[in-house]
Amino acid sequence: KQEVTQIPAALSVPEGENLVLNCSFTDSAIYNLQWFRQDPGKGLTSLLLIQSSQREQTSGRLNASLDKSSGRSTLYIAASQPGDSATYLCAVRTNSKLTFGKGITLSVRP
C-alpha cells in the first residue's frame, strides 16, 4: 500500500527566504507526482506535475524535483512571500488513484 509522508507538518519562515518542502513515498511504481496548494477553507489547486520519467518541473518561483528510485520529491520555493502561506500537499499517482500526504502548512512572515 502506497504511503506518502510530509515532514514537518508546519513551517514558519521570514519573507524572502528560499525554502524546500519534502515529500517521501514508499512505492516507487508511480505514474506521476503532483504538488498541490490548499488555502484555508478552499479546495486543492495543482501547482506542478512531474511524470515518472522526469526529474523536475518549474513554474515561476516554484521548482519540484523527483527521485523516483529513492521515493523522494522536493518543492523549492524561491524568495518566499506572505501570499505563499498555505498548505502544500504532495500526491503520487498509481493507476488512476492519487495518494496524498497530510501536507505542510507554510506560514511566511512579513
Add this chain to the structure above:
Amino acid sequence: DAGVIQSPRHEVTEMGQEVTLRCKPISGHNSLFWYRQTMMRGLELLIYFNNNVPIDDSGMPEDRFSAKMPNASFSTLKIQPSEPRDSAVYFCASSSPSTGTLETQYFGPGTRLLVL
C-alpha cells in the same frame, strides 16, 4: 468553465440523520472522485467513477456511505445514518484522461460537514 461545483458548502446535522452531498464535475471530464479530509487522516479517496461507473470503492468506510453517478454531470455521496465521526470536509474532483499520464484532478471547494 465554472470548475467543479459542490453543494452544500456547509452542512450541520444531527446524528442519525441522512446527509446528501452533491457534485457537478467539469464538463467533458469523465472521471469523478470523492475524497474525505480530516486532521487525523488527511485526504483519503473514498470512491471514484469512470464514465459514470464506480471503479474503486475500497475507500468507502462502511455501508452507511453510498455514492451514485446517474449521469456525466452529477454525482451524490450519501451518508445514512450519519455519525459524529463522519464530520470532515468532503471534496469532489474530476479529471479527463485524454492527457494520459499528464492527467490532473480538479478539485471542488468542498463540503464541510459537522454531525452533532
